[in-house]
Amino acid sequence: MTDLFTKFDDLIKTREDLLSTGVTDPFNLVMEKVLSPTVAICNGRETILLGTYNYMGMTFDPDVIQAGKDALDNFGSGTTGSRVLNGTYAGHKACEEALRDFYDMDGAMVFSTGYLANLGVISTLAGKDDYIILDIDSHASIYDGCAMGNANVIPFxxxxxxALEKRLKRLPEDAGKLVILEGVYSMLGDVAPLDKMVPLAKKYGAMVLVDEAHSMGFIGENGRGVCEAQGVIDDVDFIIGTFSKSVGTVGGFCVSNHPKFEILRLVSRPYVFTASLPPSVVATAATSIGKLKHAKAKRDHLWENSKRLHGGLKKLGFQLGTEDPQSAIIAVIMPDLEKGAAMWEALLNEGLYVNLARPPATPANMTLLRCSLCALHSDEQVGEILGMFERAGRATGCID
Incomplete structure (x- = not known):
């Protein structure tokens, strides 16, 4: 009998070799108690959180929490049904209205996760006779959406x-084409040149979908993402996003001005055949989105945090994923997985949690320590973080 796990043997060995060094399992950390958006109890000690994607610190906002409690009291714990059956409550419609208002767009659909939003929209829009042209560093949910729809996938x-233009030039003029980009790429935290790529896609007759999961809330004058910041939001056909980053809860969405957008509710399988979000979740999301619209002070502080941490780490001698700070993600490049895991554990022992990211999830087979800043990290905490990186870096030999 063929063991279906055989294909994972190399990964199993890599994991076993790593754990045999005595390092704490970096992919199985338990947060015993969360004290705030920036602090938790991990392994029995108070730990600064620098790897949670809680960019705008909305998880403990009093208005957001109260909205969730009220929805639990009034609507119960769940819908027990999909959006096209019994799973659309007043809160789901209110959440979609909050998204339409936030993005100033006509159409909005809420999915049960950000992953499902990409899966549902991409797989439904582009079928086997269509072409998807995407950045090779696109998120796994984007690739999975392409595979589910069975479109012809052309990475650049x-x-x-x-490279994007070369791919577009080769395609038949009358073919259905969808260009997929991300505002901020989650591994290195770098920003796409949407101001050049979106007009290029339109020149060759392609529709454009931009995933703004890691830029919604803090990039752009109103927090609408890189599309807004680079002046192309009105030219993009679809914006995908998630509630699990800046919004501070769970869920996903797509917004669009396309006149036929609403038909997706009846033809997108990951929307039709999935239970809808609990009333408490959409209530927290709608409340959070409403507050993000007026969060300029938070956005400004988050940018200051990003600039200070990026500059400080660079000065200490760490190799970073971007030359300049471009987002709330700062990636610290490690020599290899073993050294990265040692540095990760040294930081944890200092009282700092970051993400250890490894191949194949990372570009160019890099091992990264991925830092995700929060608008509620204080100036004092950023100073502490730099001190922790310096001590851990010297102890592990990652810096001189």
């Missing part, structure tokens, strides 16, 4: 404008 080199 990361953030390479010329």
């Amino acid at each position: 080199r990361h953030n390479d404008i010329e």
Whole structure:
């Protein structure tokens, strides 16, 4: 009998070799208690959180929490049904209205996760006779959406404008084409040149979908993401996002001005055949989105945090994923997985949690310590973080 796990043997060995060194399992950390958006109890000690995607610190906002409690009291714990059956409550419609208002767009659909939003929209829009042109560093949910729809997938080199045009030039003029980009790429925290890529896609007759999961809330004058910041939001056909980053809860969405957008509710399988979000979740999301619209002070502080941490780590001698700070994600490049795991554990022992990211999830087979800043990290905490990186870096030999 063929063991269906055989294909994972190399990964199993890599994991066993790593754990045999005595390092704490970096992919199985338990947060015993969360004290705030920036602090939790991990392994029995108070730990600064620098790897949670809680960019705008909305998880403990009093208005957001109260909205969730009220919805639990009034609507119960769940819908027990999909959106097209019994799973659309007043809160789901209110959440979609909050999204339409936030993005100033006509259409909004809420999915049960951000992953399902990409899966549902991409797989439904582009079928086997259509073409999807995407950045090679696209998120797994984007690739899975492409596979589910069975479209012809044509990747191009990361953030390479010329490579995108070469791919577009080769395609039949009358073919259905969808260009998929991300505002901020989650591994290195770098920003796409949407101001050049979106017009290029339109020139060759392609529709454009932009995933703004890691930029919604803090990039752009109103927090609408890189599309807004680079002045192309009105030219993009679909924006995908998630509630699990800046919004501070769980869920996903798509917004669009396309006049036929609403038909997706009846033809998108990951929307039709999935239970809808609990009333408490959409209530927290709608409340959070409403507050993010007026969160300029938070956005400004988050940018200051990003600039200070990026500059401080660079000065200490760490190799970073971007030359300049471009988002709330700062990636620290490690020599290899073993050294990365040692540095991760040293930081945890200092009282700092970051993400250890490894191949194949990372570009160019890099091992990264991925830092995700929060608008509620204080100036004092950023100073502490730099001190922790310096001590851990010297102890592990990652810096001189």
